Amino acid sequence: MTSARIGASDRLFLIGTAAAVSVVPLLIVVITVIVVIAAWPAVQTHGLTLLTGVEWDVPRQQFGALPAIVGTLTSSAMALALAAPVGVCVAVFVNELAPRTIGTAVGALVDLLAAIPSVVYGLWGIFVLLPWLRETVMPLLRDTLGLGRFALFSGPAYGPSLLASGLVLAIMILPYIAAVAREVLAAVPRAQREAALALGATRWEMVRDAVLPTARAGLIGGVMLGLGRALGETMAVTMVIGNRNALPDSLFAPAYSMAALLANEFNEATGDAHVSALMAVAGVLLFVALLVNALARVLVGSVRTRHARVPG
Amino acid sequence: MSVLVAEPRAPGATDGALAPAPRVRVEQLSAWFGSRRVVHDVSIDCPSGGVTAIIGPSGCGKSTVLRCVNRLHETVPGARTSGRILLDHADVYDERVNPVSIRRRIGMVFQRATPFPHWSIRENVLAAARAAGGTHDIIVEQALERAALWREVKDRLHHPATALSIGQQQRLCVARALAARPDVLLLDEPTAALDPISTQRIEELVYELRGALTVVIVTHNMQQAARVSDQTVFMLAGDVIEADATDTLVTRPRDPRTEAYITGRFG
Amino acid sequence: MSSIVSPTVLGAPSGRRERRVPGGHELANASRTAQRRQRTDRLATLLIWSGAALALLPLALIIGLLLVRGSAALSVAFFTELPDLSLPSGGGIANAIAGSALLVGIASLMGLPIGIAAGLHLATHPHTRLSRISRYLSDVLNGVPSIVIGVFAWEVFVRPVGHFSAWAGGLALAVLLVPLVARTTETVVSLVPVELTEAALALGFPRWRTSLQVVLRTALPGIVTGALVAVARIAGETAPLLFTAFGNAFWSMSPDEPIAALPLTIYAYAGSPYEGWQTLAWGGALVLLLLVAGLSVVARLATRRQLSRVGAGR
Known part of the structure; x- marks a missing residue:
């Protein structure tokens, strides 16, 4: 601080608010430490088989989380592949193409997707998405389009599946990707656009050549934020993924995710070994989420600060 | 630096009972933002009860000098000062001095009107006055009278301050500063954002305050300095170039740079 | 040339x-x-x-x-009765609505003051090392899966005492609330013109009075709307409550016992084979959505108005 003498009440106030600010880093540390300590017995007993084992058999004390890890990663990847292009489309539409009123309305409506609670997505998934997949989409892909020849699209159409989980996740992370993409596009300097237009570029050429490349790091950051959401998303996934603890061999097959595994088994955990193994799964989830979010924030932040002070 | 010669005027009739306003002496003041030094060893002597104008082109450090007097400069992160500023004989920068108590003795009005948005007119006037004593109603009326605003707002004291026009808001800020009964009033380009009529009101106000308060006004308007001040200090690039009685400085500047500024050849 | x-x-x-x-x-x-x-x-x-x-x-x-x-x-019974399988309608979800209110109340009581104080500090001391780290980690904490927060809360608040409780559920939600509120508060407070702060300091206000009476007061409408959005967001959370509040088929307002919550009820009844219970799930989902989305929309409109007003006051 300055050399100024600070009054006692000012000092107290500063300490108070600084303590409130410190709560955030403290929480991250405490959460990490608590989860790691609780997972430690399982890590000692099972070691790497926690990550690489394919058998999750509680009575036989086998805790291999690979199926859940694979299920989490594949459904998240599928969600990204679907949501990222649509999210960027929304951002380009709202920021670059649409008339102002329509753009604002579309932006607000897409934001509204983020306000729908996860469990409501799950409810909708159970009663609308799953029957539709079972009766229309899966037969269409497998038989009518003949994709059944590929393992990815083969097998019986139950409904609850990796595909269902990927679709629900795509809808759920769309608003996050779109919001960051919009913010990042808005940070692209006006001069950059005008320069492209002055060279005779069409509007699409301006977006493609001047706007999107400048915003690339931020867009990747936004997609990673979406990935972070998808990895940890629990309720909707638990309700539509099928909760089968085995390595999935098809997008149509019921599968599992780490978050769903926790949601289903934690309350019924039998014995400390089981709890500890579940804590290890939570630890993996926490670690991946921290990593992905930390990276995403750096990417988004870099764009924000680089162009923060550009007027217009 | 030159010792100033302007005669302090007789104290105003309104505050005859109070001790005379202090003399403000800036001695060897330097000020920095981070590693950038924006004020170089400046010394200025503001006589008790007089009006001192600091003029100069924008960026010359005149506002910074003003903000050092009430120790506002140091609230900007990375900002620091050296040198002394004396109120009569007490150093504002003495390490035993709490800047808060200094600021209670020194009022300040800024370039932009800064009424507190969610406060009523009355609450704004009383913002710093509670410690000053006296009945609130009387404080409010007196302060608004002195700021020439009472007649316009007396029927709506409980309305939000931001409902006033910008010119009225600025006079409210003057009233708010006066209600705390300061000995010194600092004005940082108080009319820069105002229309001509509001500007005239503020200038009349400053003229009336002389004697009761020691006033320092920063302006980049030569004519304004000539109208309201007893003595004028001309600053350029962080240095005091010339200081003299306003009449003298305006009509017979000694330094060619002062003359260039006054005659409008730069700035 | x-x-x-x-x-x-x-x-x-x-x-x-x-x-x-x-x-x-x-x-x-x-x-x-x-x-x-x-x-x-x-x-x-x-x-x-x-x-x-x-x-x-x-x-x-x-x-x-x-x-x-x-x-x-939706019906009167839906809002006043307890769930009942013997009725064709399934009864009502009064206990879940009341439970959610209690959980959100506990979370707000803990989370809002900390979050708002933290946001105020972030905005008024933006460049200190503590602020830089905390700002970044707030965003990271926002991204931590809520199920992990639930597991953490179980380990800290449920395991030691040996039973589920509304306290545990409320505290888990509070952990989600703090970084959300801190960031929205920071955004709104940093919109307060620095001139107002300086004017207050120049009047001889101590720092704490400047912060509370001028800065916070000026930003208050925005802070309230930001807090509303955050509270609405956590009111829809299910995962952190699974192992903490747990759910309760009966009426309970005791913070020391397992308690029903709207999202938990939806989750429990969504997968049930009985149409009456499924109906409860749909009704609960609509109520939850109206609550969450409605609050967000109201807050968004209010924020826009407040911003334009502060702009006019400058």
Whole structure:
């Protein structure tokens, strides 16, 4: 601080608010430490088989989380592949193409997707998405389009599946990707656009050549934020993924995710070994989420600060 | 630096009972933002009860000098000062001095009107006055009278301050500063954002305050300095170039740079 | 200087979009390229429009169905009775609504003061090391899966005492609330003009009075709306409550016991085979959505008004 003498009440106030600010880093540390300590017995007993084992058999004390890890990663990847292009489309539409009123309305409506609670997505998934997949989409892909020849699209159409989980996740992370993409596009300097237009570029050429490349790091950051959401998303996934603890061999097959595994088994955990193994799964989830979010924030932040002070 | 010669005027009739306003002496003041030094060893002597104008082109450090007097400069992160500023004989920068108590003795009005948005007119006037004593109603009326605003707002004291026009808001800020009964009033380009009529009101106000308060006004308007001040200090690039009685400085500047500024050849 | 600009440059076709360029092989080529570029432009525009439309489709489907099936479930009994399998309607979810209110109340009591104080500090001391780290980690904490927060809360608040409770659920929600509120508060507070702070300091206000009476007071409407959005967001959370509040089929308002919550009830009844319970789930989902989305929309409108007002007051 300055050399100024600070009054006692000012000092107290500063300490108070600084303590409130410190709560955030403290929480991250405490959460990490608590989860790691609780997972430690399982890590000692099972070691790497926690990550690489394919058998999750509680009575036989086998805790291999690979199926859940694979299920989490594949459904998240599928969600990204679907949501990222649509999210960027929304951002380009709202920021670059649409008339102002329509753009604002579309932006607000897409934001509204983020306000729908996860469990409501799950409810909708159970009663609308799953029957539709079972009766229309899966037969269409497998038989009518003949994709059944590929393992990815083969097998019986139950409904609850990796595909269902990927679709629900795509809808759920769309608003996050779109919001960051919009913010990042808005940070692209006006001069950059005008320069492209002055060279005779069409509007699409301006977006493609001047706007999107400048915003690339931020867009990747936004997609990673979406990935972070998808990895940890629990309720909707638990309700539509099928909760089968085995390595999935098809997008149509019921599968599992780490978050769903926790949601289903934690309350019924039998014995400390089981709890500890579940804590290890939570630890993996926490670690991946921290990593992905930390990276995403750096990417988004870099764009924000680089162009923060550009007027217009 | 030159010792100033302007005669302090007789104290105003309104505050005859109070001790005379202090003399403000800036001695060897330097000020920095981070590693950038924006004020170089400046010394200025503001006589008790007089009006001192600091003029100069924008960026010359005149506002910074003003903000050092009430120790506002140091609230900007990375900002620091050296040198002394004396109120009569007490150093504002003495390490035993709490800047808060200094600021209670020194009022300040800024370039932009800064009424507190969610406060009523009355609450704004009383913002710093509670410690000053006296009945609130009387404080409010007196302060608004002195700021020439009472007649316009007396029927709506409980309305939000931001409902006033910008010119009225600025006079409210003057009233708010006066209600705390300061000995010194600092004005940082108080009319820069105002229309001509509001500007005239503020200038009349400053003229009336002389004697009761020691006033320092920063302006980049030569004519304004000539109208309201007893003595004028001309600053350029962080240095005091010339200081003299306003009449003298305006009509017979000694330094060619002062003359260039006054005659409008730069700035 | 101006003679450098050659007449040829000035005379060149000003826009390549020109359809008919008179004469010249190269210019004809250029016009074909221009046509192709125009086609690409139109195609890309069409694609982007359809992408945006595609984004709105699920929203329309979900909200539409919720309105239809959810409103069919709403009745006086729905809001006043307990769940009951023996009734064809399934009874009501009064306990879940009250439980959610209690959980959100506990979370707000813990989380809001800390979050707002933290946001105030972030905005008034933006560049200190503590602020930089905390700002970054707030965003990271926002991204921590809520199920992990639930597991953490179980380990800290449930395991030691040996039973589920509303306390544990409320504290888990509070952990989610703090970083959300801190960041929205920071945003709103940093919109308060620095001149107001300086004016208060110049009047001899101590720092704490400046912060509370001027800065916080000026930003208050925005802080309240930000807090509303955050509270609405956590009111819809299910995962952190699974192992903490746990749910309760009966009426309970005791913070020391397992307690029902709207999202938990929806989750429990969504997968049930009984139509009466499914109906409860739909009705609960509609109520939850109206609560969450309604608060967000109200807050958004209010924030816009407040921003324009602060702008006028400057």
